[in-house]
Amino acid sequence: MTHPPGDLAWQGELLDLDAYLARIGYEGDRSPTLETLRRLQGGHVTSIPFENLEIFLGRPVLLGVEAVQDKLVRHRRGGYCFEHTELFAAALERLGFTFTALSARVSLGFDKLLPATHALVRVEVDGGLWICDVGFGAGPLAPLPFEDGAEAEQGGWAYRLERLTGDAGGLPGAQEWALHQRGPEGWLRRHTFMLAPSYRIDYEVGNHFVSTHPNSPFTGRAYSQRYAPDVQYQLDGTRLTATHADGRADAVEVRELEPGEVPKVLAETFGVELAAADASRLVGELSRARG
Template sequence: MDVDAYLNRLGVAWPAAPDLATLRHLQERHLAAVPFENLSIHLGEPIELTEDALFGKIVRRRRGGFCYELNGLFAALLRALGYDASLRAAQVFRPDGTLGPPLDHAAIAVSLEEDWLVDVGFGRFSRHPLRLSGVDAQSDPDGEFLVLDAPHGDLDVLRDGKAQYRLERRPRPLSDFVPMAWWQATSPSSHFTKSLTCSRPTSQGRVTLSGDRLIETVDGVRHEVVLESQAAVRAAYRVYFGLALTRLPTPPGESPLTSGALSPTLP
């Protein structure tokens, strides 16, 4: 990995030591610089869960990605910087409180003097590392978080009292997530094939582009605008997310093949 290039992508100088303060800064910068987006699914681009492919996409091509991509590559960066970092699988809680399938999310655990949860691939989530052994509420710019014991040794992570996901304690290699990433990218039942999103936190809230809808939350107030042309959508991707797209993603429900895109494939 070209660590200098990755740090430059985040706008970060080479850190002096792999400590908690540096970890917190790296997480904040990653969230701000690299958007959470599922555009590849709607552009017909292959999603390859290898470190080389992810580095090419996120660092060289200055794109974003979803959980397996963002946390998969960020974990590799943390290890290159001297952290004891490993991927952990999670099941995401549905709105009705039931759990999604195993491995439908990937997060990062970092061991310092104690274990910390780091997640740059869940959309709106904590901006700072969360103490995995903590029993008290942990305050964060994006909410109040609790980490609670769950059945079979797992951990439930809650934001503002609502369960977000159930986290495994065992480490996982990135390759373990390939089958579920394929399902997320191809299944009609997947949330990612049904929606088109590009999102990142800002100093005052969050900005999201969902198709032609630009949504900005500033100090808790939501503003939504419908962009009226493809040129305006392209400009929004460039201005708000730093993405210079050569073509726009196909809206959900339409085949990428009809717009000349390649069918999504995974290894």
């Protein structure tokens, strides 16, 4: 298929597709079908972790496929939503999918209006529309049907899409949607999004805010997530949390680490292996943050 040129495209021609598919454990058919999309998303979210360590280590977060695949694919690091979504979009473009990139406002239960600092895509495939959210660090494992009230149970994890009532922002006909996820305490609104398309330049703006602004949740702490079909791990500073998908009473386990333990946990639990100099610097920063 033909994609828009230049700044409207997602640099799929620059992607090392074989390396990306190997990174997410994908083998087999590469035709743009719903089954391929499901396998791509499942492989991506369970293979490439979410992390903001570049910010905490004092380095810029670079977008563009060449920079993102060098970090997430070749060096087997993780990243946050803009990095994940640009990489996924490039793969979709290269494989011939039709899609629209979107921006979302993360809420996580808060009513305050927050900036659009999350990225996701809506894909048109096999006659239907699907939401793919690969950069949140907490699934979903598979695309969600783009339908009001659609719910998906995925191995103990659950997600729901909702079209919000009224015209978004007072604009007639404007649609605003919410993605909910079920946690140990019930349903939680994760983020809201409108259907206006986003482009790489929009993600550059969002990335600048997230990686530099003092009000960003990622400029003052080291944060990582690793998602699997049965458990989600979060590392917030030195606090390690494991949330299990089976819904048992002790579904959430919390452990406080010593700063010196963090590089080993990042490698063994999150699949993030830092160079020795970066590991030493991270331990130092975490020690100073603890006081």
